[in-house]
Amino acid sequence: KPTTFQASTCFPPPRSTPSAAGARRLAVAVRAVAGGVRSAAAMRARFLPLLARQWQHRASGSSGARRGCCGRHQCGETRRGLAAAAAAARWWHVGRRGFVASVEAGAKGEMESTMKEIRGGGAPCVLDMDDAATVGGGVEDTYGEDRATEEQLVTPWTVSVASGYNLLRDPRYNKGLAFTEKERETHYLRGLLPPAVTSQELQERKIMHNIRQYQLPLQRYMAMMDLQEGNERLFYKLLIDNVEELLPIVYTPTVGEACQKYGSIFSRPQGLYISLKEKGKILEVLKNWPERSIQVIVVTDGERILGLGDLGCQGMGIPVGKLSLYTALGGVRPSACLPITLDVGTNNEELLNDEFYIGLRQRRVTGQEYADFLHEFMAAVKQNYGEKVLIQFEDFANHNAFDLLARYGTTHLVFNDDIQGTASVVLAGLVAALKLVGGTLAEHTYLFLGAGEAGTGIAELIALEMSRQTKTPIDECRKKIWLVDSKGLIVSTRKESLQHFKKPWAHEHEHVGNLLDAVNAIKPTVLIGTSGKGQTFTQEVVEAISSFNEMPIILALSNPTSQAECTAEQAYTWSKGRAVFATGSPFDPVEYNGKTHVPGQANNAYIFPGFGLGVVMSGAIRVHDDMLLAASEALAQQVTQENFDKGLIYPPFSNIRKISAHIAANVAARAYELGLASRRPRPKDLVKYAESCMYSPIYRNYR
Ligand SMILES: O=C([O-])CC(=O)C(=O)O
Ligand SMILES: [Mg+2]
Numbered sequence: 001k002p003t004t005f006q007a008s009t010c011f012p013p014p015r016s017t018p019s020a021a022g023a024r025r026l027a028v029a030v031r032a033v034a035g036g037v038r039s040a041a042a043m044r045a046r047f048l049p050l051l052a053r054q055w056q057h058r059a060s061g062s063s064g065a066r067r068g069c070c071g072r073h074q075c076g077e078t079r080r081g082l083a084a085a086a087a088a089a090r091w092w093h094v095g096r097r098g099f100v101a102s103v104e105a106g107a108k109g110e111m112e113s114t115m116k117e118i119r120g121g122g123a124p125c126v127l128d129m130d131d132a133a134t135v136g137g138g139v140e141d142t143y144g145e146d147r148a149t150e151e152q153l154v155t156p157w158t159v160s161v162a163s164g165y166n167l168l169r170d171p172r173y174n175k176g177l178a179f180t181e182k183e184r185e186t187h188y189l190r191g192l193l194p195p196a197v198t199s200q201e202l203q204e205r206k207i208m209h210n211i212r213q214y215q216l217p218l219q220r221y222m223a224m225m226d227l228q229e230g231n232e233r234l235f236y237k238l239l240i241d242n243v244e245e246l247l248p249i250v251y252t253p254t255v256g257e258a259c260q261k262y263g264s265i266f267s268r269p270q271g272l273y274i275s276l277k278e279k280g281k282i283l284e285v286l287k288n289w290p291e292r293s294i295q296v297i298v299v300t301d302g303e304r305i306l307g308l309g310d311l312g313c314q315g316m317g318i319p320v321g322k323l324s325l326y327t328a329l330g331g332v333r334p335s336a337c338l339p340i341t342l343d344v345g346t347n348n349e350e351l352l353n354d355e356f357y358i359g360l361r362q363r364r365v366t367g368q369e370y371a372d373f374l375h376e377f378m379a380a381v382k383q384n385y386g387e388k389v390l391i392q393f394e395d396f397a398n399h400n401a402f403d404l405l406a407r408y409g410t411t412h413l414v415f416n417d418d419i420q421g422t423a424s425v426v427l428a429g430l431v432a433a434l435k436l437v438g439g440t441l442a443e444h445t446y447l448f449l450g451a452g453e454a455g456t457g458i459a460e461l462i463a464l465e466m467s468r469q470t471k472t473p474i475d476e477c478r479k480k481i482w483l484v485d486s487k488g489l490i491v492s493t494r495k496e497s498l499q500h501f502k503k504p505w506a507h508e509h510e511h512v513g514n515l516l517d518a519v520n521a522i523k524p525t526v527l528i529g530t531s532g533k534g535q536t537f538t539q540e541v542v543e544a545i546s547s548f549n550e551m552p553i554i555l556a557l558s559n560p561t562s563q564a565e566c567t568a569e570q571a572y573t574w575s576k577g578r579a580v581f582a583t584g585s586p587f588d589p590v591e592y593n594g595k596t597h598v599p600g601q602a603n604n605a606y607i608f609p610g611f612g613l614g615v616v617m618s619g620a621i622r623v624h625d626d627m628l629l630a631a632s633e634a635l636a637q638q639v640t641q642e643n644f645d646k647g648l649i650y651p652p653f654s655n656i657r658k659i660s661a662h663i664a665a666n667v668a669a670r671a672y673e674l675g676l677a678s679r680r681p682r683p684k685d686l687v688k689y690a691e692s693c694m695y696s697p698i699y700r701n702y703r
Contacts, residue, residue, distance in 0.1 A: 253560030271339030312346025313359025330609025331694025450531030614667025
């Protein structure tokens with residue numbers, strides 16, 4: 001278990017902060033002594049005296065000598081060194097490597113203020129002793145074998161060159177019929193393959209042909225999963241080259257059906273299943289995963305899978321699908337991605353009684369037991385993979401999602417896709433929509449149906465951007481935004497009984513019991529559905545908003561398709577072709593009065609792959625709201641006049657890699673500005689750098 005302790009109890013309070021030069025020396029000292037430190041006491045014992053000696057040495061060799069410093073008593077400079085050490089300790093919670101790198105680059109001032117902002121000023125400074133991944137000399141002890149004492153258990157991982165039959169069974173290296181004659185010769189493949197040698201392009205054509213033969217989306221999904229498990233590069237090549245056709249298969253909406261039936265279609269595990277059975281041993285479980293250089297984890301506890309509810313352990317399809325998109329759309333290497341499902345039980349009776357269910361047959365644990373399990377997981381991830389692994393929370397229920405984000409936002413690199421990713425993509429769509437509809441963000445009035453993660457997350461980011469644009473306090477901006485939940489409009493008289501994340505939206509208004517009445521009372525210009533319930537934007541609702549808006553903006557965001565608040569056809573027909581419309585799941589274009597309307601897909605898939613790439617390529621150590629705004633800005637800038645002409649407020653997915661590179665660059669740029677980026681030096685051209693970091697699925701030649 002990693003050691004967590006309060007800085008204030010371990011170090012004297014800082015008397016001064018180090019100068020830039022002092023900070024650089026400090027960084028060197030930190031690096032010299034930090035390797036292998038495992039406890040608070042050990043850190044104190046090693047860190048301070050060494051640092052003090054270094055400063056004393058310096059002092060006696062220069063100005064200290066002139067002042068007659070004997071090297072034993074602490075001269076002024078040494079005292080300042082100690083104060084600097086204490087200051088460093090206060091910052092220690094940002095992570096040793098992050099701190100060292102940033103301080104080295106002279107970014108200490110920026111980092112200090114940013115971290116202050118992130119932790120809300122005076123929050124206690126929690127020091128997490130993260131992975132002691134390096135031993136003396138800076139050589140990475142990847143598997144922890146050198147660090148381990150004789151009593152500790154290590155995993156006997158071996159690395160070998162694949163050839164022959166094993167090579168064909170290894171999805172990372174298998175190329176099927178595309179192995180060349182020479183490769184077949186040198187890698188003992190003769191006779192294991194039929195004689196034909198084909199190109200990757202031909203293989204691609206063949207698989208697309210086969211996939212199109214399947215009538216049911218679920219069959220296509222299974223074919224794609226088989227391909228991913230058999231030939232990884234071909235899978236990604238296919239997905240990248242046919243993104244618009246295949247996205248609805250490996251992702252929303254088909255992935256939703258796949259999760260519902262996961263027990264029946266399950267053939268091979270594609271990620272880590274960490275259940276309550278592994279309590280107390282989560283770190284060991286992480287070590288069973290063969291890859292060590294993990295950059296992105298997508299984790300779910302399966303309690304709110306899309307708008308489909310509690311699917312327990314079968315929610316695994318979501319992290320697997322999201323991470324496929326991290327690679328295909330954002331270019332993060334597949335080996336750096338780790339899908340995880342935390343099985344804490346399920347309250348889905350149907351699954352509990354399903355003989356094919358793959359999870360624990362018990363009801364969900366809650367309260368302290370849940371919190372402890374999650375805490376063990378979060379600590380183990382940091383201990384095993386270090387400070388800079390991005391942990392994406394996905395499809396947790398409202399009652400946990402907000403708390404997890406708040407709890408771990410200051411100690412880990414965490415991102416909630418449903419709260420923050422959705423917010424970022426919707427804000428981008430709105431900014432683009434204003435070009436069609438006119439007005440500024442602050443001149444519009446927003447009404448949400450659904451006040452959970454997506455609803456309140458989007459509302460908050462809109463308010464934040466509005467506040468930046470108008471230089472008005474955010475509380476004032478929130479007043480332009482109204483939310484309806486299952487009990488009606490959220491108003492101040494309901495404040496006492498509201499969950500904490502809804503309270504900021506309880507404005508002064510009389511009670512309104514349903515959406516239609518709320519539309520008529522508030523007269524919104526923008527209507528956003530995030531309730532997870534289908535067919536709630538009824539004809540009356542759409543007609544009402546269309547009666548007082550020339551071009552109402554209507555976003556039906558709930559997923560999958562069955563849960564969309566209304567269909568594209570309904571939106572265009574009921575608004576008489578005037579709605580600026582987008583949905584969370586894909587819908588086909590609609591002909592209305594001789595004009596073709598193309599609904600955009602306001603799905604977080606536009607944001608998280610590029611956002612994640614930006615985070616990992618800059619070595620960011622924390623996610624900051626400004627980075628979400630940066631992602632949103634970059635996406636909105638990618639919408640072209642040609643897109644607008646079709647009524648689109650998002651660019652097509654066919655350009656997604658280029659879009660992701662721009663998002664990544666903007667996110668990274670903001671991370672550097674905020675002093676949260678640890679990768680130094682900062683690349684000059686961040687878009688080019690993002691592109692150069694992207695995984696390419698083209699086959700490699702084997703010697
Ligand atoms: O997965 C999707 O399509 C979007 C999303 O995060 C959700 O609906 O929970
Ligand atoms: Mg989600």
